[in-house]
Amino acid sequence: DVKVTQSSRYLVKRTGEKVFLECVQDMDHENMFWYRQDPGLGLRLIYFSYDVKMKEKGDIPEGYSVSREKKERFSLILESASTNQTSMYLCASSSHPPGGLGVGNEKLFFGSGTQLSVL
Amino acid sequence: GQQVMQIPQYQHVQEGEDFTTYCNSSTTLSNIQWYKQRPGGHPVFLIQLVKSGEVKKQKRLTFQFGEAKKNSSLHITATQTTDVGTYFCAGLMDSNYQLIWGAGTKLIIKP
Numbered sequence: 436d437v438k439v440t441q442s443s444r445y446l447v448k449r450t451g452e453k454v455f456l457e458c459v460q461d462m463d464h465e466n467m468f469w470y471r472q473d474p475g476l477g478l479r480l481i482y483f484s485y486d487v488k489m490k491e492k493g494d495i496p497e498g499y500s501v502s503r504e505k506k507e508r509f510s511l512i513l514e515s516a517s518t519n520q521t522s523m524y525l526c527a528s529s530s531h532p533p534g535g536l537g538v539g540n541e542k543l544f545f546g547s548g549t550q551l552s553v554l
Numbered sequence: 555g556q557q558v559m560q561i562p563q564y565q566h567v568q569e570g571e572d573f574t575t576y577c578n579s580s581t582t583l584s585n586i587q588w589y590k591q592r593p594g595g596h597p598v599f600l601i602q603l604v605k606s607g608e609v610k611k612q613k614r615l616t617f618q619f620g621e622a623k624k625n626s627s628l629h630i631t632a633t634q635t636t637d638v639g640t641y642f643c644a645g646l647m648d649s650n651y652q653l654i655w656g657a658g659t660k661l662i663i664k665p
Contacts, residue, residue, distance in 0.1 A: 475563065477642060477657040478597070525596060541646070541653075542587060545596040 438462070441526050441546035448553050454513040456549050458526030465530065467509035468543065469493075469501060472523040484509055516553045524549045558645045560656025568664050573630040575659035577643035584646040586619055586626045591658070592639040600628075623648075630661075638663055 442457035460467065466485050470478040470493075480493030482501040490501050498520060502510045509528075513520055527543040560577045567573050577586065585604040589597035601610055603619035603626060610617045614637075616629045626645075630637055643656040 475657055477560075477655040478644075479655070480653070541585075542599040542602060543589075543597070545598070548596050 439526055439528055439544050439546040441549050443549050444547060446549055446551045448516050448551065450517060450553060452516045454516050454551065456511040456524055456551070458509045458546055459507050460528040460544070461507065462528070462530070463506065464528040466528060467503065468527040469509065469511045470525045470527065471495070472525055478525065481511065518553050520551065521553045522551060524551055558643060558654045558656045560643055560659055562659055563657065564660045564662060566662045566664050567633050569635060570632050573633050573637070573661050574627060575641050576625065576627045577645065577656045578625045579645050581624070582648045583623050584648045586646070587644045588617060588628055589642045589644065590639050591642065597642060633661065633663060635663055637661055
């Protein structure tokens with residue numbers, strides 16, 4: 436089974452701090468994603484990556500950056516944390532990008548999530 | 555922007571009753587995925603529908619994809635306590651292959 440591991444389950448940070456959220460997957464997946472999940476809003480895509488050193492902005496990239504130096508690791512960075520970034524952050528990976536084959540290989544495997552509180 | 559509307563937001567049922575959640579898109583979808591998130595857990599993939607009018611079953615769960623590929627539904631027959639959680643649809647937009655998530659429907663079993 437694919438395992439997607441997020442470094443922390445809970446984090447508490449102060450406004451203005453730089454925050455690193457780490458995600459590692461063990462199935463050699465090309466594609467990795469960072470989402471945030473807020474009640475009533477579903478999942479919103481922050482950034483994604485289809486290859487090492489490649490990154491693309493999602494729907495809500497403002498205030499975030501990412502790093503993908505190795506295939507298995509995708510990091511989300513909050514340059515200067517703000518209270519409106521308090522949320523559940525979910526990392527995901529897939530073997531094929533959306534629309535790639537249309538045969539179910541685009542399914543996402545999620546990590547357990549990091550609940551970030553910015554005070 | 556492109557949206558996938560999912561209703562209802564919550565559904566309270568007695569154990570043994572049926573449950574249905576609906577997703578509607580303003581634009582044609584290439585395919586639609588369904589995920590389940592247990593309380594305190596993370597979304598887990600259930601199924602993907604690709605063809606117009608497709609119907610798939612997984613035990614008590616029935617998934618449908620509309621003829622126009624703009625809507626989808628998940629129906630659970632005779633709910634059990636193990637069905638509790640939030641069900642999300644995620645539609646792949648035909649135009650740009652972007653995955654758009656519904657807001658989820660939370661299934662609550664009344665005691």
